[in-house]
Amino acid sequence: MAVTSEVSGDGKTVTIKVAGRFDFSEQKEFREAYRNHTTPGQQFQVDLSGTEYMDSSALGMLLLLKEHADSCKGKVELNKPSEAIRKILEMTNFNRQFTIN
Amino acid sequence: MEAITEPARVALGNRGKALVVDDDITNRLVLKSMLAKSGFEVIQAEDGEQALLKYTAGRPDIVFMDVMMPVMDGFEAARRIKSLAGNEFIPIIFLTALTDEKSLARCIEVGGDDFLSKPFSYTLLEAKIQSMERIRDLNREVAGLYRQIQHEEEIAERIFNGAVTNDNVMLEQIKTLLRPAAIFSGDMLLTTYSPTRDLHVLLADFTGHGLAAALGALPASEVFRTMAGKGFLVEEILRGINRKLHHLLPTGLFMAAQYVCINSDLEYITVCNCGMPDILLLDADGRHISTRIVSRGLPLGIDPDVDYGEIREYRTINRGDRVVLASDGVIEATNINGEMFGEKRFEQALCEKEHETLKSVGEALDVFCKGATPSDDISLVEVQCVPEILPVWDMQVLLHEKAEAKDKPALDENEMADSLEFNLLVEGRFLRNADPVPLIINHLVDSTDCELPRQTLFVILSELFVNALDHGVLELDSALKHRDEGFEHYFKQRDQRLAALDSGQIRISVRLYEMREGGRIDIQVEDSGAGFDYLAWEAKVAEESVPSGRGIYLLHQLCESVTYYAPGNRVFAVYRWDNNG
Known part of the structure; x- marks a missing residue:
């Protein structure tokens, strides 16, 4: 499975990992990974270290995640993107919408 | 379509047609x-060959096939029937006396869907x-x-072509x-012209493909x-599209764009x-990239409050330069x-x-993608900056209207009475983003039934307003434009002075x-600037060597x-036209 998720012991942080291609085919799994986490102040960490490719639908999915996080006053961080993915995020100026580590 | 609404067919006596192929009559x-x-x-059918004929003539819903038969065996017949059936699923069940694993495996290899060894029970067969x-x-x-989706996509494409791309220049x-x-x-x-003949080109890339991607195409192109047709500035047009898309599109759908005017x-x-x-700018011969314009903006439809004036x-440019626009599909082609x-x-x-760029x-x-299926749209556009891309100023028509009007006698008292006047004052910080000309034209058009020469009015008003702002209020020197990369410097200074502007008007x-057959x-x-040397300008006009x-x-x-009136910060222009000219 390309999308895996993990909740920290205290339940405050959800880490979503997307491996391989991050595109429209991951939409359902990606949404399932966060939709039931609505605790106020919920942290969402998206681990992109294993993501090889990302298209515009993936960017759209990240925006949906951000909207979800905003609705429960939470936060989204994108972690460890490869050089190529970082370039896409910069080109689309998503680096101003998200914290990228 | 029937398959969508029809329930699974189980009613006895109505299970369709079965083709039985066996050389043994019993x-x-x-x-x-x-x-x-x-x-x-x-x-x-008695053998494989007859089975093909019966299949073609009778179009059965299911086939029962013996393996060993004269003329053509069951394996060959099954292979051919599957190929005749194409995308339609016609189940073939082999009924065979063979029991060795290899033969049974072969039944499936040649396209059969299942097999049953003879003799078989009725219950198992059923x-x-x-x-x-x-x-x-x-x-x-x-x-x-799938057919339904295809049908809908075809309709969407027709609408798209009719409403979006057919209007392109x-x-x-x-x-x-x-x-x-x-x-x-x-x-x-998308391509179109402004009233002052500027060519606007927009290459957009919506999230995803298909219908979802096309949702934003109509409002954006509209x-x-x-x-652009009303003469708004690039930043205003982008702001308009961005707001519209943000309002209409759900989160996650957006439009990346390259805009060139x-x-x-x-x-x-x-x-x-x-x-x-x-965005790449190439020299006339297409051998050298002279400038690249990197993305500085967020795609449109995400954040409603982007100031495009800042990005x-x-x-x-030089004559002949080539502007190249490309979607990410080009670079990401795999x-x-x-x-x-x-x-x-x-x-x-x-x-x-x-010259062979594209x-x-x-x-x-x-060569690179040979054999691979494209996963993203590939769009590549090149516009060469030559006079041919611009519409011809129809000076003949414009001047003809004027000449005709000149021949008319002066307005009489009665006609002078039918008039409408309004004043617009833009002051201080409001000048920073002011783009009043399209608004004035709209207001004029809305106020009168008579046909206005919109384009001409646009040119006159824009020229008067831009002169007042640039040279009057902002005190910019137009000589700046004539140096190397002059326009960059000129507009940079203009942006800086505008951003700092908090006085002036x-x-x-x-x-x-309004007159019977035209108007005036x-x-x-009038601007708050110090005025310019209008006497020198008028002298040049008089000797017909109008400044650049x-x-x-x-x-x-x-x-x-x-x-012009002293000290050169007030100008009065009179335009007359004749609709019968």
């Missing part, structure tokens, strides 16, 4: 009576048939849904390489054409890149090894041969006289009179 008759009891209409029918019904449902000088991944692609190219003097371009690969840029075409290969191909890229893509008065407009523009600039030249040509 076997055929036994099977026939079993199938008839289960509700099948049965047709028969179970297999039901299982096949379930698969067949599912197949039909999927095929039906089509020019030989705008070269394109467009390869959509889906029928209905997420990429869109706003683009309407606002080529000014009608072919002196500079206004560019804005929102989430797309670099659009100006670049000086070959069978999963490798991407990439920026380096793209730019190398682009500059490889003189053609070379197309060829390089063909421009007052515009417009008075419209008096325009007065399309605007001033046209202003002088179009208006019945243009009068």
